[in-house]
Amino acid sequence: MLGKIRLPGAIGVSYLPPPPELCEELMSALMEWANGLSERHGGSDPDRVPALVAGTVISFGFVFLHPFMDGNGRISRFLLHHTLCQLRELPRGNLLPISIAMKRHEGDYLAALETFSKPAREQWRVNWVDADHHDFHFKGSENLYRYWDATQAVTFTLKMAREALRQDLKAETHYLACFDHIYRSIDTRFDVRGSDLSRLVMMCLSHGGKLSKNRRKQFRHQVPEDVLNAIESETQLLLGEFPDGNPIGLSEI
Template sequence: MKPPYQITSEILMLIASISEKIGEINASLLYKRATELRKKNRIKTIQSSLEIEGNTLTEEQITALLENKRVLAPQKDILEVKNAIKVYDYLNQLNPYRIQDLEKAHSILMNGLIEVPGKLRTKNVGIVKGSKIEHIAPGGAMVKGLIKDLFDYLKKDDDLLLIKSCVFHYEFEFIHPFIDGNGRMGRLWQTLILMQQYPVFEFLPIESLIKQQQNVYYNKLSESDKKGNSTPFLEFMLRIILDALEEVLQSQNITLRTEDRIYLFKDKAGPIRFSRKDYLQHFKNISAPTASRDLRWAVEQGIINKFGEQRLTEYQFL
């Protein structure tokens, strides 16, 4: 059964704006940023997603853990970060349309933190905020069937992937399929869904923007619960995605170095021979002499081979 939600004029406007921003990012090659920036954004994502759940580690401490340095912090918080690092490193090997992969990701994320990581719950649970019960999740006996229906919707429904990712996120939190770790899993899985069509989502600061609006995030989940459909949450998450794309365009529109351009083009060219003209067509904002210097540097570094001379010159990545 298709989850209930409405496509409002606000949603249509946000979808159009998001599509435009993704086009700008793809055109400027920001979706394949240098390794240093990839690492920086991954740290930001992990720190923000875990802080929402009460983790105390800073970006600096997470960086230290990535570099195998000793960190003074609660052991539970350190384990949460180490698990998150592992699961995000494993992200590209996960299929967002397979329940078994969802369970695998949860087993990595919650290893050592709960008794049965990676297992859908069979017990009844309620979510408590302060002194009151905020949400009574569907009964444990219903979880397996509800998750199967949700994955069927994700795989088979014709709605745009942007919409389905947000609806999945809300429905996942509503079902609360695991004993613990549902918040971080829901955010992780929406990222994984979006990555299938838009590689940039692997590096967007979505979690950090949710952290900045944490109260609104929970309020929209609650509002959707009360209305019996995910429309309020859908509008909120699309706005978060648009803000994340705008932040990338504004703050990370970096000037690419020779090394950055060469490795970006390697992804494009693959093993095929190419000319300086091909290289220039890919980087329209550089001059012919700059292109020549880039390619000469790559040859000197042993990154590419050079064939022929002058106008007949061709190159090939090793």
């Protein structure tokens, strides 16, 4: 169990979810719709929803319902990736790094959320009672939460998917290729514990082919100095093959 159904938040927050009884009803409806997508996704079914649109509705719909005290945003982004896999737009186990692109465009992500959250917040009257107690009254129509315009959310998600495909996936592919090359080169020449070697290669790649004094000190008892030097040399040699000394996007991984 990830959390408990939450009550609406306190005064000053930018968004209030639907009342608890409505939240439970809408969560059930969202799950039922999401779980039935795979049956409607194949062939020429007129009710077929494109995978990115479906993933966006599920992801943003979940975060708008906001059923848990914490973790709603993280779960919503997982649901986007899960939907793409469930509808077989991505082979199971594969991942399109949309979340990385979203993080880079956090302002646009918040703007997409606010196309719904701001109007929804205006439909709540919040009165201070005492100390940490407030009286919440929803003065709007339940249809506000039942039927929301996903246009901005879908537009944003499509943009992030394109960017992740053209930029972040390419960067991660370069990173993994560099990591594998350096790891194999060192592993064939030295006897180093795999977990230590993995960490050192990642650190060296992330810092332009250098291991800091602190890192060298941290590993001095389990990794000989000549191995640390070899990792640096191999990494610098590989990075030197790129015009700017860095594979595409490597510093962002």
